[in-house]
Amino acid sequence: VQSLADRAFGEFGRVHVLCNNAGVAVHGSLDSASHRDWEWVLGVNLWGVIHGIEAFVPRMIAQKEPGHIVNTASMAGLIASQGLGVYNTSKYAVVGLSETLQKDLRPHNIGVSVLCPMGVSTNIRTSERNRPVDLQNPSGPE
Numbered sequence: 001v002q003s004l005a006d007r008a009f010g011e012f013g014r015v016h017v018l019c020n021n022a023g024v025a026v027h028g029s030l031d032s033a034s035h036r037d038w039e040w041v042l043g044v045n046l047w048g049v050i051h052g053i054e055a056f057v058p059r060m061i062a063q064k065e066p067g068h069i070v071n072t073a074s075m076a077g078l079i080a081s082q083g084l085g086v087y088n089t090s091k092y093a094v095v096g097l098s099e100t101l102q103k104d105l106r107p108h109n110i111g112v113s114v115l116c117p118m119g120v121s122t123n124i125r126t127s128e129r130n131r132p133v134d135l136q137n138p139s140g141p142e
Contacts (some may be wrong), residue, residue, distance in 0.1 A: 001052055
């Protein structure tokens with residue numbers, strides 16, 4: 001993400017809009033979620049947003065111009081669903097982060113919105129195909 005920020009600021013000089021959008025999900029009850037499930041989902045859904053903030057926001061503040069950040073959460077970040085506890089937790093965290101960031105950046109004239117879509121046709125149901133090998137669950141008991 002840092003190299004993306006370097007390239008964006010290098011090519012355009014300024015960045016006024018930042019969209020942090022990523023999502024993966026595991027299905028199942030919280031009591032059956034593995035540590036690797038938590039690491040993977042939080043690593044993408046929450047830390048992806050955090051990495052975007054770390055890479056872009058300090059420079060957006062430094063340019064002293066109005067800007068806006070859009071972080072994608074989900075309706076699952078507002079309303080819990082059975083069988084999606086790890087995903088729900090990650091998206092609730094993005095909502096809380098966004099609400100706090102909005103207050104922090106208001107003095108810098110940078111707005112923050114959190115997008116909470118529901119029922120969008122994406123490939124998130126098959127996101128397991130993108131799970132890194134080191135975060136995959138072993139076939140046997142852990």
